[in-house]
Amino acid sequence: MQDQIILRNHENMMEHFNNNTGHSVSLEPVENYFWNIPNLNIYAATVPDRMHHLDLGLYHYQIEFTKGILGRSSIDKMNERIGAIPRYPGLKIFSKGLQSIARLTASEHRDLMKVMVFVVDGLLSDDLSEVYVKWNEMYILSRLEIFKESDLEKFQKAINDWADLFVILFRKKSDSKMKFPKFHSWIFHIVDTIREYGAINGYTTETYESLHKSYVKTPYRLSNKKGIEEQIMKTIRRKAIIKRRVTEELHKTPTILIYTSKLFEFKLLEASIFFKQQKKNPDLTENMIKGFAKFLKCLDSFFDMLDIISAEDCRIKIFGSVTLKNINILRATNKFQNRPWFSNIAIAMDDAELFEYQSDNGTCYAQTLLITEVILPNKSPFHLALVQWYDFKSKKTPFVYSCPLLKLVEIYNFIEIEAIEEIVHIVPRFDTKDEYFQKYN
Structure with missing residues (x-):
């Protein structure tokens, strides 16, 4: 790589300019x-x-370049996969694929970085998947706040590993044979720049362009275009006051679970009749049907665990979503903006349970099927989620692309919603049966 690219300086750039050969170095x-x-x-x-x-x-x-080395059918499949990525809070979903990548913002490109390794999995070759893995490793290192010399060496190696594979895969698709300034600058200058000026986060335009959007563009659009500066300042001031008050309220009062979108309510004694009736409901998805089928058995197990003998006059409420104490929203609904959304969750296992399950550093994963509030007379309501558990697909190779490779298993439980550690993004492995990647956030 070092032999293929000439480092820029005043002398050689002037020479190219004077000899009219600037096109060969993108000058x-x-x-x-x-x-x-x-x-x-x-x-x-x-x-x-x-x-x-x-x-x-x-x-x-x-x-x-990826699109360039894929055939038409593979590009169509890539777009289908991008559109089929499950929803996750804060992640933009490109429901129609990449129809016009030229109009994508930096934020949208970063959203693609989080999922493209799963999108290209098996489309062409292992190298294509690997170049996206190496990109992510390099990109994550670039966002460090502090660099030690050992970090810089690791970062330079990550850059070189990605660049070498990038050239091997895409050189023929580059009109300039990879002789473009950003590629050169990133490989040969970024580490020295960090040594001289500090972490990249301190001088990236990402920060200021993001602030410009929040503090100028958005308030401008909300104005009536008269006395613009005064209106912008009022909007910013109003937002700041609201944010401060919300923060103060969060610290003053303990956060409770907030249910939204009640879907069903019934008496436990009438549950069998209710579930039988719901089998004819055309709007139910597979996950909710599965939840209804496992409901009574799992609730019996939960009551047995708590030594609850009588469930007379017990009422059940089923909701589409609940806001957790950490402000994340857990969803289990057939239709949210015209698509089903059943959140995947991480549960921290206690020491006794760790011996019974293969876990990811003490964490196990599950898919939410139902969000329920179980109300018994003279007792505090139980806030429960009916979940189906994931397990590692293979004990020999539990991780692929540095992500847990999982499968759904026929194990169902009610768990207390307060026990949920976080909501996680689990992506199906396309063109395979019952294989899933747990994408680290």
Whole structure:
């Protein structure tokens, strides 16, 4: 790689300019004003910017080159997979695939980074999946707040590993044979830039463009376009006051579970009749049907565990979602914005249970089937989720692409909603049966 790319300096760039060979190094036919200023190295003065170098630059190239080496049918399959990625809070879903990647924002490119390794899995070759894995490893390292020398060495190795595979896979699809400035700058200059100026997070335009959107663009759109500056300042001030008050309230009062979208309510004694009637409901998805089928047996087990003998006058409420104490929203609904959404969750196992299950560093995963409130006379309501558990697909290779590779198993339980550690994103392994990746957030 080092032999293939010439490091830029004033002398060799001026030589290309004077010899009219600038096109070979992506140099515009315009004399650089800074070449003639003494004691100034313009190539050291302009630091690489992660958002434009990576999010909107090299990652954009990587996706375009990926499309270039895939056939038409594989591109269609890639778009179908992108549209089929399960929902997750804060993650944009591209329901129609990548119809126009040129219009994607940096934030949308970052959303794609989180899922593309699963999208290209098995589409062409292991190397195609691996280049996305190596990209993510490199990108995560680029976001460190503090770099030690050992971190910089690790970062440079991650860059080189990704770049080597990138060139092998996509060189033929690059008109310039990979001779574009962002690629060169990132490989050969970013580590030295960090040594001189500190972590990339301190000088990326990502921060300020994000602030510009929140504090200028959005308030501007909310204005009536008259006395704009005053209206923008009022909007910002109002948002700040609301945010501060909400924060103060959260600290003052203990957060309780907040249920929304009540779907069903019935007496436990009438549950069998209710479930039988619901079998004819055309709007029910497979997950909710499965939850109804396992409901009574799992509730009996839960009551037995708590030595509850009588469930007379017990009432059941089933909800589409509940806001947890950490403000995350747990969902189990057939239709949320016209698509089903059944959240996957992580549960921290206690020491006694760790010997019974294969876990991911003490954490097990499950899919939510039903969100319920169980009300017994003279008792506090039970806030329960009926879940189906995941297990590792293989004990020999429990991790693929550094992610747990899981399968759903025929084990169902009611768990207390308060025991949920976090909501996780689990993505199906496409074109396989009962294989899932747990995507680290």
